[in-house]
Amino acid sequence: MRTIRSIAEMKSVTREARARGRTVGMVPTMGFLHEGHLSLVRESKRRSDITVVSIFVNPIQFGPKEDFRKYPRDTDRDAAMLEKEGVDLLFCPDAGEMYPQGYRTFVEVPDLQDKLCGRSRPWHFRGVGTVVLKLFEIVRPDYAFFGQKDAQQVLIIKRMAADLDLDVSIEVGPIIRESDGLALSSRNVYLDPQERQAALVLSRSLESARGVLIKGERRAKAVIRGMREIIAKEPLARGDYIVLVRPDTLEPVERVDGEILVALAVFIGRTRLIDNILFDPAGAAISSGPSKTRKGR
Numbered sequence: 001m002r003t004i005r006s007i008a009e010m011k012s013v014t015r016e017a018r019a020r021g022r023t024v025g026m027v028p029t030m031g032f033l034h035e036g037h038l039s040l041v042r043e044s045k046r047r048s049d050i051t052v053v054s055i056f057v058n059p060i061q062f063g064p065k066e067d068f069r070k071y072p073r074d075t076d077r078d079a080a081m082l083e084k085e086g087v088d089l090l091f092c093p094d095a096g097e098m099y100p101q102g103y104r105t106f107v108e109v110p111d112l113q114d115k116l117c118g119r120s121r122p123w124h125f126r127g128v129g130t131v132v133l134k135l136f137e138i139v140r141p142d143y144a145f146f147g148q149k150d151a152q153q154v155l156i157i158k159r160m161a162a163d164l165d166l167d168v169s170i171e172v173g174p175i176i177r178e179s180d181g182l183a184l185s186s187r188n189v190y191l192d193p194q195e196r197q198a199a200l201v202l203s204r205s206l207e208s209a210r211g212v213l214i215k216g217e218r219r220a221k222a223v224i225r226g227m228r229e230i231i232a233k234e235p236l237a238r239g240d241y242i243v244l245v246r247p248d249t250l251e252p253v254e255r256v257d258g259e260i261l262v263a264l265a266v267f268i269g270r271t272r273l274i275d276n277i278l279f280d281p282a283g284a285a286i287s288s289g290p291s292k293t294r295k296g297r
Helices: 009-020 035-047 075-084 122-140 148-163 188-189 191-197 200-214 220-232
Strands: 001-006 024-029 050-055 089-091 143-147 169-173 237-245 260-268 271-279 285-287
Touching: 001 009, 001 148, 009 024, 009 050, 009 089, 009 122, 024 035, 035 050, 035 143, 035 169, 035 260, 050 075, 050 122, 075 143, 075 191, 089 122, 122 148, 143 148, 148 169, 148 260, 188 271, 200 220, 200 271, 220 237, 220 260
Parallel strands: 001 089, 024 050, 024 143, 050 089, 143 169
Antiparallel strands: 237 260, 260 271, 271 285
16 A cells, blocks of 8 residues: 655546546545444445545544544554555645645535534635545545445535535445444544443434334424434433434425435534435335444444
């Protein structure tokens, strides 16, 4: 595995590869990797001739009171994991390389970025869209792989890619969970043992929603009420939002009459966690739900 820190070198290597007819897959990350990231790496290797993983803790997607400085980092650990998976290129630029003095251009996806997580973190998706567009321009991947856990992020990136006519296919992998249902997240490292147990309230509430939807409940308010009751019973949990929305617009629904995204954000202590499921009443199908678990590393 080759580690690259320079934008110019990264551009040169991938453009040469594409000129030789090689397909390039990319997995953008902020590091502190887990099985969820590695599942995307494996899919990239299956689909692409060359796999690039980026590790960059993006400062412009963090708010002034958020955890940028404390965000978990261990590049040596991550590099060892990626080399074991057979990754070809690891791109690790620093902030000065990505945002040199005088930088002032940002990407906005109005409406989509202002909902769900964007309500409590209004700066976040501007930072995400900006860094992802920069990474796409630097690497020029044929495929880019993201996880369903960040459903709003995926939708925003898809919209950006379509609106700007980017030559990249956005591929979405399922949520990877611990055997007890907790969605894998780099922020799980912040949880102490008691909080780790309390965090299961997210997957339990989604499992409850899945159950009542399969049984025929179609009133969004009733589904949300049941989820809130479960979260309220956990003393360490504080809800940010619980929604049933259209997965392509994030518009809330009153009744479930097509595919919907059931999504929530909950603070466990001081750690904010997100999770979701997709539900299709036509076949009572659930994707990325708590019933699909895999033991993480």
